[in-house]
Amino acid sequence: MSETSPEFTHSPSKRPTISDVARAAGVSIAVVSYALNGRPGVSAATRDRVLRIADEHGWRPNAAARSLRTSAQAVGLALVRGDTATTHPAAFMALLGGIQDRLASRGLALVLQAVDDHETAAHLYRSWWAERRFDALLVTDVRVNDPRVEALRSARIPSLVVGHPGAARGLASVHVDEEEAYGRVGRFLAGQGHRRVGVVTGPADLDMSIRRTAALRAALEQEGAAAVVVTTGASQEEGASATRQLLVDADPVSAIMFDTDLSATTALDVARRLRREVPWDLSVVAGTDSASCRLATPSVTTLPSPVAELGEAAAQGLLDMLDGERGIERVVSVGPLTVRGTTAPWGR
Structure with a gap:
């Protein structure tokens, strides 16, 4: 059962405000502001409660107000231990290199944080967005029924999946064919x-x-x-x-x-x-x-490994999304099979 106040009764057509979040959480507007912006002076329990209520009710910062402060100018990626970041570090570094090189052309940084599992990553993505730490978020190594994808979709967080559009479920996506x-x-x-x-x-x-x-x-x-x-x-x-x-x-x-x-x-x-x-x-x-x-x-x-090309395509997709493009679904093709010494006709 939700812990939010029954007084939170904004109209579905009306954008929820910071005052609505404060009323539902039973705290002052100042406390909500501190919690949403990651400032000190708020207990961990209160901060978690405010962030959860803001997320549940779809609170988003006013675009005009947000433009008055400096943009986050960064893209966030939660790395799950056991995914390719740790099992195939060389390939993953090539992917990150392609992403960072293209993002840097627009002054954006790629920020990474390692977590233990996909549920933790999903929670972290919600917190990052509620605190407005990043302009967009990135997902790699997509799983079946991935909780990260559901968290990003339900909260309508600007994000891109490095994976098949079928797994991205409506989020922007870039994948190798x-x-x-x-x-x-x-x-x-x-x-x-x-x-x-x-x-x-x-x-x-x-x-x-x-x-x-x-x-x-x-x-x-x-x-x-x-x-x-x-x-x-x-x-x-x-x-x-x-x-x-x-x-x-x-x-x-x-x-x-x-x-x-x-x-x-x-x-x-x-x-x-x-x-x-x-x-x-x-x-x-x-x-x-x-x-x-x-x-x-x-x-x-x-087969060739177009990992750097995938990283560049993913970064360009993020930039285009931040510029307002919607429905991004891009594919990186794989070149011809390189036939070497481990294959031969069978039975000859």
């Missing part, structure tokens, strides 16, 4: 004679992993081949375990598609230990490229 790219990989492997292809992906609720796998599976099935999916974590040990599972099965796969370069290069060692010769006994493809893929023996067949 990995569905098209994974479909190409499926057709490539089927064209090389592979009829049972392993897919090592994860986490299970990561929206993009689900879309990648569905596209690869559909492409294989259209060619009369089948996908065997193993969902796993991001560590080398988990990737190695998934590879071993696919190779020691009673009906082993002849090719494996990995989401990441780390898992793909780890698989080469697992195959050697199981006396499987790559590419003749097993073909390996990675969904992201890196120096480790190019330097491995044999070098790994990969």
